[in-house]
Amino acid sequence: MSDIVLKLSGIVKSFPGVLANDHVNFTLKKGEVHALLGENGAGKTTLMNITFGIYRQDEGEIYINGERAEITSPHRAMEYGIGMIQQHFSLVPSFSVAENIALGLKGSKISPKVDLVRKKVKDLAERFGLNVNPDSRIWQLSAGEQQRVEILKLLYMNAQIMILDEPTAILTPQEATNLFKTIKEMVKYGASVIFISHKLKEVLEVSDRITVMRHGKVIDTLKKDEVSERILAKKMVGRDVVLKILKKPSAPKKVELEVKDLWSRGDKGIYAVRGVSLEVKSGEILGIAGVAGNGQRELAESIYGLRKYTGEVKIEGETMRPLSVVSRMKSGVAYIPQDRKEVALCGGLPIYYNLFLKKPFRVPEFYLNPYLFNSSRLKRPSEQLVNEYLISTSSLNLEVKYLSGGNMQKVVLARELSLNPKLIIAVHPTRGLDVGAIEFVYKILLKARDNGTAILLVAGDLEEIFTLSDRVAVLYEGEIIGYSKPDESHLEEIGLMMAGVRKVKK
Amino acid sequence: MRLKIEKRNESASTLSVLSMSVLSVVVSLVILGFIILSLGKNPIDAYIQLVSWPFGTIAGLTQSLISMTPLLFTSLGLVLAFKMKLWNIGAEGQFYMGAFGATWGALFLFNHISNPWIMLPLIALLGAGVGAGWGTLAGVMKARLGVNEILSTLMLNYVAIYWVNYLVYGPWRDPASYNFPITAEFPKAAILPQYTANGINLGMFLAIAASFFVYYLLKWTRFGFEIDISGDNPKAAEYAGINVKKMIVIVMAVSGALSGLGGMMQMSGVLFRLQPNFSPGYGYTAIIIVLLARLNPFVTVVVAFLFGGLIVGTQQIQLFLQIPFSLVNAFQGLLLFSFVAGEALLHYKLRWLKA
């Protein structure tokens, strides 16, 4: 028993309307990498947030090295030797790397001991192969570098239990491989690691044991050598999953979207899209792969008319004016943005408003008199959409912020697709959804494609790109660095392109 | 058993909203009572006077209705702005500028017109227009440069007040005024029809009509639909093809126009001449009125009437009980605090947990 460093026993945690953790038991052995596998919404992050003191459990106990522990705050968790790298990093942007690590350290009375920290950080960085300049400010660093700062922070504090929440989501495949090396190195020095993920492959690659969660419950805990990808998938989802959705070969016809030499600046004022040219034909899906932050958002926003650009965007041969969303809407462009809550929905307004944010005045077939219009007239057509898109809600009047993530995305899809678009721009359309909802999205997008819609799909997840797209373009630092085919055999090629290695011309 | 506070997963019911409103008024009154007591006055006496005069006598009721008019115009202007989450704190300045515009028209631009049917619409338009311009100024700065509208409208209030001061102490001072800082009286044609000897005039009915207009704008037009969307989430509005910057400017303009119209009505209906500090802070009181009325134009009419009574009643107790008029401000502060606290509490509910 002495080799069990962390034991969670009978953890229950509920949120309004959801039972996020239902009597969960979990153990972590010393020196192991233990993966916590499950879909979005399975309760993995909640469980770890309880372990790290961000949430308090409603019921259940936590034991550390066999002793009952009351973890009331993250700070308390750290005193117990638990550290966690959350998906949203816990760093102060204007501080330097060393200052971030020095923040809150005990010891010195008046001035912070940044110099001491800087020295120690340099040592640690060298030992674990984590290359970061301790004097850089956080806002200057890439997401991957920021993650290394978070790891350094855990190492500096000598955390014995390290929790990593979906750490590879922001990394290239090669960076991910480096991270796995670091993890193994850390384990060698005696740490134990909990690795949260919903990706089967990396779980099998990095972990010693795997605990699968589903709907807030632990389904099983398995040793790595006992399982295969297929068994894990089944346990994770609860039924056999057709990992590959069958799709008919595409029948591309005329060019719907043509982009020529598009340049566009990001929020920091630096060019984020650097001369992109591409074409999407009706009846095909062009997948844009790439690590997040390489200009995907800016590209999609420029094409949709939300962001300034130079260059040319043509829809069905007609040149669009920059910064004119209305002209896109009139030409039949639908847009599923990556931050659906922030961009695509009005959380404080009822569902029937949100289903018709765009339609009432701007779409000819659905024209309403702007001087004699009451929003209640949207209710009947909304009811139809709610049924058609299987949006589960108690009432049309419910404010959208109270819906689950999957239902929110269905509201967006229902609105966008009911416009019968000629072109769909979909950015991370399945992020944060569970398998049921993901399948729903896939089917709807493929159906639209088969009906002759052109689709530009931006996704970080290569599985998704492979499942849906007919062609793949890789975006790196705002440029399309190359095209490839959407199947596993090109994985390495795509991974290299994602890291900026140009395809060798034959 | 353990008590757990958690966020609601649906909007609070009308009943709980209503009872929270009543509770906040009661709490404010109780605290105010202690404040009155601190001056050695009897709060019960004060409250009786405060209510009985404005609501219990004909003279008081008339006065309450008269002070409701400027409150209602400024409040309706704010309803639109607040719906879009534009914190227009500048109703006071827009009100002053409207009065300035009306005076300008009545005494200088159109003083040769003797037909009230031409004169009154003209100065109403001018008052509303100048008020709109004052609001637009803040709107444009917000839309183009991201200038915080709270701070800009507030600064503009001071500028407007000093501008009126400058005029009545300077170039517009009536030579026949024995050196009082007031302008000449409005010509007959520029005075609103009066219905009672003590001042009930057309302005009050126009103010109530304006509440229907605002209701129509919000509930029955695309403009209102787009205000809802832009107010809830400007990014989603842009995404839905709404030009949010344009909306900001238009809403600030309409908002300012309504306050400006209020200023004109105050000149043409009640005061008949421009003078310094002619508003006891109507434009600021309007902020509280619309928040308590939860941005509903019809409820605003009722709340504006009550606040009209409050102002009249406080003037009364100042006269008879020597309780300073600033009490109104303190009360408004307390109301706003208890309102905002209640609002925050409505987001949560209590739940018992086993264990």
Add this chain to the structure above:
Amino acid sequence: MTQNIMTTTISSAIRAGTPLLFASIGELLAERSGVLNLGVEGMMLIGAFTGFAVSYNTGNLLLAVVAAMAAAAVLAALHAFMSVTLRANQVVSGLALVFLGSGLSGFWGQRYVGMQAQALSNFSIPFLGKIPIVGEVLFNRDPLVYVGYIIVPLVWWFLYKTKAGMNLRAVGEAPSAADARGINVSLTRYVYTIVGGAFAGLGGAYLSLAYTPMWVENMSAGRGWIAIVLVIFAIWDPLIAMAGAYLFGGISVLQFGLQVAQIPIPANIMKMFPYLFTIIVMLFTSGEKMKKRFGAPSALGVPYSREGKM
């Protein structure tokens, strides 16, 4: 003669800038912790009234200043309770504070209108006050002006060079990161909102005890709002805030200079200058771009809850 105008203008600019200086340093501290307190005007008024009343009744100036700070701090504590504990709308709560402060000070202050009380008087700092011109302008003032000279570099040093200052900045910029390092976010916000209120009260006391030693209703005349603009102007840096405060002070005393120089501008037009100037300043400082780099408190006005959105 011109030299005389210069020295008078500068020294009155410093005097006029001092209340702004205190108020904006206070607001700066509150905002650095992530709490937007729009109630500065109300807190200054309560400070001005309390300072005057205590001076009038006791004749003890030190006590008057301390009481002014304490009274304003009480109002600030109310705002902190609303913003931090109840997580209420900080804009509305701040506005409520303005109403309350203006109302209470006017209500209780009415019987002090037209009264005379003990006021702060100038004293020359030995040696420094003897320097020609500079000594007269800078070191022959009342004690609170000197406090202003000292407090600003002190606050700067505190913010950037001490552990507590680092914690404060972290709380305003990334409260969850601060929380994870064991910094008590709520407590920090309470403390600096209250300290900020005390500074606003000090600014108010300066008005009624030194600048124009008497009590007049609403005597702060928008200075509380200008102080809020100053904080933005200063990109949350106390040293720039100091320069800004004296600059604004200069604008507001411009009329005396122009009068002396016999340039005829009506007084009421002149009185608009500080407000117009404030608007102009806002035109140039409202861009979002620079803020992140200089450590503007990005969590400003956002209530913190460890459980995030739940």
